[in-house]
Amino acid sequence: MENWTSFFKNTPDFIWNIVLVLIAIFIGLLIRFILTKSIRLYYRRTKVHTFPEIIKRLYRPAGFFFPLIIINAAIPFMKMDKIPLANTDRIIEVSLMVAFAAMLISTIKVFESVIYHIYDISQENNLKARRIRTQMQFVRQLLVAIIVVLTIAAILLSFENMRKLGTGLLGGVAIGATILGFAAQQSLGNLLAGFQIAFTQPIRIDDVLVVEGEWGRVEEITLTYVVLHIWDQRRLILPISYFIQNPFKIGPEALQTF
Structure with a gap:
């Protein structure tokens, strides 16, 4: 425990913040990976058309959304002065809004694709x-x-x-x-x-x-x-x-x- 405390205190602020962001990105991408694997596994069992569409439409925006959530949670642990920390928080907040909007739009497209699959115009x-x-x-x-x-x-x-x-x-x-x-x-x-x-x-x-x-x-x-x-x-x-x-x-x- 003392070693971790010493590491936290002695690590330069810039290096600490970079490491924290990289860890947050890794965790966010890991969450996306686990969810994607789970959906694919469930699709192999059920063959429900919705699941491939979820992966196709949400995979990319999720690659921004989940890391941003983790980075946002990690902001209090960053070593920054008050003003740079506030600016960083604002940037992450705006980025989260954009990523969330992208997730919503992709979800709408998933729903649209499901509707198109159900109502096939190739039938007579x-x-x-x-x-x-x-x-x-x-x-x-x-x-x-x-x-x-x-x-x-x-x-x-x-x-x-x-x-x-x-x-x-x-x-x-x-x-x-x-x-x-x-x-x-x-x-x-x-x-x-x-x-x-x-x-x-x-x-x-x-x-x-x-x-x-x-x-x-x-x-x-x-x-x-x-x-x-x-x-x-x-x-x-x-x-x-x-x-x-x-x-x-x-x-x-x-x-x-x-």
Whole structure:
């Protein structure tokens, strides 16, 4: 015990901190390794589709998240002056926010992949599958956008200067929001149209459409635009509000009049 106490006291601060960080990283990666091995072992027994997706989507963000948690726990043991220690703590805090957001986004993608596996559009009777996929794609994009915005907001609010700046600008928020609303009318219209299409579903993923004199299949529906895979391998990209404001032909029958 005395040897450890002597080592702790005599080790240079810089070396001690580096060793502490390296140990924390090792422990974090070890946790990821153990979890990955456990999931793979369980997958061999159950063959549940979810487990490979968990490893595929979460392996990389977990490689940042777990070490950062351990480093955060080790900060009180670092040999630093008060100000550098506070700055280090803030950096780790922000990094943890970003890593946690990445974990959440990857988890959403795991869930999306599971839904895609359950609702396979390669089957002949795939109307329900295409409907679910269309909704899931839109919900995933919306959730990811919300997570990104909330993460950025949390990072900014974690800084004292940013909080003061936010308080000072609070009086101009209403005016700024009004100006932004007028400037972004078309974008907001597209976003609302995206909500309408996602849940009323006049079009779905893999639908056959005739639009602007071109025919193809709906390849992607995002928050603001739709990608149509044209028969000659081109892509036609249209704002999502187009499908609310303009007539279009849908279904294989549309090709008969093309």
